[in-house]
Amino acid sequence: MKHFVLACLLLYTTCCAYAQRSCASFEYQQQKIQSDPLLAQRLAKALTPRHEDIMLNGADAPPPVIIRIPVVVHILYNKPANNITDVQIRSQIDVLNKDYRKLNSDSVFIPAYFKHLAADCRIGFELAKLDPSGKATTGIVRKSTSAQTFGLDDRIKFTARGGSDAWDADSYLNLWVGDLSGGLQGYASVLGCDKSVDGVAIAASAFGTTGTATAPYNKGRTATHEIGHWLGLRHIWGDALCGDDQVDDTPPQRSPSRSCPKGVVISCGSGPYGDMYNNFMDFTDDACLNLFTTGQRNKMRELFLPGGVRYSLLSSKGLTGTGIIEPDKPVEDPVRIIQNTIRLYPNPAPIFFTVSETSERPLTGKLITLTNRFGQKTLQKRITRSNESISIQHLPDGVYIITIEGDAKSYKLMKGQ
Ligand SMILES: [Zn+2]
Known part of the structure; x- marks a missing residue:
């Protein structure tokens, strides 16, 4: 079975990768679960709805109105061109802050029949200001590497293997940027994984909106999509023919969308409005992705409830003090x-x-x-x-x-x- 999965991976990353979006998060997840069966249990636990738990403890509080996530970007470069600029990095952070706040200017292109489902996820991203040792930082780590490319083996996440060690994933979102093999645009870690590999890897050719970012993946949507996985979202087609993405307000969909579909595309009884191919968790080109739904927002934000796998980020010191920028109530004496x-x-x-x-x-x-x-x-x-x-x-x-x-x-x- 393992060899079968690896063969599929090889096929996946060689036959089609250059022609279309290639997110390997699902394949990576299957691979990881094969080698660590307990990971499946930790993943299932991480995705268990938590809203019933919080009523049991009067000291708990809901997540802040705006969740603010400290980010560290690890840049791995084998050639000078991939030592991407601060401007390119900031362009990516800017896209995330627009997409997760429904401030993306292309939200005007959300089809009228889906507009009422589009959500402001109220999640913000900022480059870290303090590193894990408490020293001031730009939130950017740059490392020259002898590695030509990186794959799904997580080498990019370890200094000893030519990558860059993760910062404490309880306090930071780790983004690794480098040359990914097989034309991969990116992959996200599995909820419940070891902290040393927790985060998102993104190809330099699909990161940000300028510099090495290359059409049709030059609008920063690879990171928007992969961070959606990192926050517990599945692909909109549920990673199976007419599969279930575990979100109530996304229509069923047969398989990934490609390029930039137009009009109503009906599959799996998704009529009358058809597939939601503009959803960030589909495989459509960057320029044609423009929404998360309320159901997806709720699923992501549940991870920040007490006991949730991302709850610890709310008390990160990575942004100088608290992770809360808009507390629900004024601080009391x-x-x-x-x-x-x-x-x-x-x-x-x-x-x-x-x-x-x-x-x-x-x-x-x-x-x-x-x-x-x-x-x-x-x-x-x-x-x-x-x-x-x-x-x-x-x-x-x-x-x-x-x-x-x-x-x-x-x-x-x-x-x-
Ligand atoms: Zn994906």
Whole structure:
């Protein structure tokens, strides 16, 4: 079986690679799981929805509104031309910040029937400012190497093998850029993998929007796509004929799209609007990719919930201090932190809940805010009486975080029967 997989890989990387997009993340994942069967369990655990876990621990908080990820870019070059410029590196970071915030100018080309599904993922990327030892850094590591090319064997991730050692993956997203063999544009690590190989490898010819970036992969979308894998997304066709990408709002699709499809392309009963070939997790050319869906955003952001595989990035020191740029609530003076003296009932609450003040904790006049598990504010109201009943009939079932103005503590409320 192993030889069969390797033969397929060889076929895959030799027959078609130069003609069309070649992301090898799925093949890499299969290869890794073959050699480490426990990785499949760690992957499955990493992808288990976590929203039910967070209600059990009152100290947990939802991810910040904007998740800010420190990035280190390792440049491996065998020839001077591949020692790509800071400008090219920044052009890639710029694309990521547009694509993951739905600020990409080509979002205007999202077909009208898919526009309502397109999401601002509220994830930002910044070159690290502090390295793992706490020293100031540009977030760029440059290394000359004798290696002509790098493959799926992860040599690019180890200094001793001609690559560059990963920075602590609990605190940084590692991007390795070099010459990849067989015309590969890139591949992402498997969730739950060893930290030493955690990150994304991208060909210098498909990185950024200038310099060595070459059409049709010169709009920075290879990194957008591979980081989607690094955040738990599958290819939109589910890596099988009419497969399942485990995302509810993406239409079923028979197989990868190629080049730049036009109009409605129906496969696997994906009518009336057809395949979502503009999705960043398809194989369409860079210039024709322009959206993540809300379902994909939610899946990615779940990894940042407490206990999630990317949760540790939120407390990275890589960007000088906290990874949170827009906290959900103002930082409170510690002396004002009070005990849990309010009353909140019923909980779970099917239609409404009541919040009651106590003599130690007057609430009248304070703003109460409900935030869903994705960090979105879903309800805000000023409390006008000592026993305030608040309707939540219109909200989907699930866990909500309640914060009250002037109260540093947050509370969990379950909406449902
Ligand atoms: Zn891919």
